[in-house]
Amino acid sequence: MANLPAQPTLADLRREIDRIDAAMHDLLMERGEIIDTLIRIKNTQDSGSAFRPGREASMMRNFAERHRGNLPFDTVESIWRVIISTFTYVQAPYTVHADVSGGDAPMRDTARFHFGFTVPYMPHDSAASVIDAVARSAGDLGVFRAEPGRSAGAWWTALTGAGRPKIIARLPFVERPGHPAGTPVYVISKPIADAAVRDNVLYALGVERWRDGLQAALAKVGATVEHSAGEETGLNLLVAAPGAVSLDDLYGVMAGLGVGVFDIEEIGSHAARFRLDSAKPRNP
Numbered sequence: 198m199a200n201l202p203a204q205p206t207l208a209d210l211r212r213e214i215d216r217i218d219a220a221m222h223d224l225l226m227e228r229g230e231i232i233d234t235l236i237r238i239k240n241t242q243d244s245g246s247a248f249r250p251g252r253e254a255s256m257m258r259n260f261a262e263r264h265r266g267n268l269p270f271d272t273v274e275s276i277w278r279v280i281i282s283t284f285t286y287v288q289a290p291y292t293v294h295a296d297v298s299g300g301d302a303p304m305r306d307t308a309r310f311h312f313g314f315t316v317p318y319m320p321h322d323s324a325a326s327v328i329d330a331v332a333r334s335a336g337d338l339g340v341f342r343a344e345p346g347r348s349a350g351a352w353w354t355a356l357t358g359a360g361r362p363k364i365i366a367r368l369p370f371v372e373r374p375g376h377p378a379g380t381p382v383y384v385i386s387k388p389i390a391d392a393a394v395r396d397n398v399l400y401a402l403g404v405e406r407w408r409d410g411l412q413a414a415l416a417k418v419g420a421t422v423e424h425s426a427g428e429e430t431g432l433n434l435l436v437a438a439p440g441a442v443s444l445d446d447l448y449g450v451m452a453g454l455g456v457g458v459f460d461i462e463e464i465g466s467h468a469a470r471f472r473l474d475s476a477k478p479r480n481p
């Protein structure tokens with residue numbers, strides 16, 4: 198407000214708004230020049246994907262922590278999600294494939310909020326079809342609803358095996374009551390070696406059957422059952438555990454319960470969720 202007289206006119210204020218808008222536009226174009234150099238440094242074209250979920254999570258955390266004033270944080274988050282996702286796309290074009298078997302509207306809102314409109318959105322009628330599309334692509338992303346019971350079948354078992362797509366993020370990074378695109382989703386991509394954030398690790402756990410006390414026993418090591426699906430061969434679980442928990446710890450939990458395990462495989466990892474407890478903007 199340094200350039201304004203004590204009693205500004207509407208024209209004075211609009212001049213200031215024009216000055217700020219031009220500065221923001223200049224800064225975004227300058228950001229684009231940095232991205233041009235970053236493409237060479239990161240060798241994005243070789244790996245096929247520029248997505249770095251750990252970096253994105255920490256950027257969003259910083260914005261949530263520093264935000265002040267009357268602009269709703271929803272707007273800040275959506276603007277920067279679009280900036281970051283679009284600059285990811287500028288580095289290496291990708292499509293977002295979404296499993297809309299639980300409804301198209303929430304997935305479309307989520308995809309547009311987190312990836313904007315420049316990045317193509319492709320709906321699929323099953324998780325299997327999303328995983329297949331990502332597996333066949335160079336650097337596409339897939340999104341599934343992360344809420345229990347919202348996706349049919351043990352879709353996560355298709356993520357097992359070296360070279361198969363893996364979960365690389367859980368969105369939104371910043372959780373809060375009344376989030377405008379609050380549907381929690383897992384994001385998958387082909388494995389990106391230097392992109393993994395291991396705050397939370399996800400496992401496909403195949404057991405012979407459900408056993409009372411299974412959730413309580415997993416909770417003792419900080420693990421949770423996120424999804425479960427029964428099949429003729431047994432029960433498939435999608436288990437989330439803190440990064441410090443090892444495969445041996447999980448085998449130990451199952452052995453302690455006397456539950457036979459036929460498979461435990463890591464199927465990805467993601468950054469710890471960050472909670473913003475009030476959706477209201479904080480005042481300066």
Ligand SMILES: O=C(O)C(=O)C[C@]1(C(=O)O)C=C[C@@H](O)C=C1
Binds near residue numbers: 253281
């Ligand atoms: O930091 C990087 O590695 C980038 O590619 C830059 C950038 C960004 O635009 O800020 C874009 C994509 C990544 O997912 C993270 C951040």
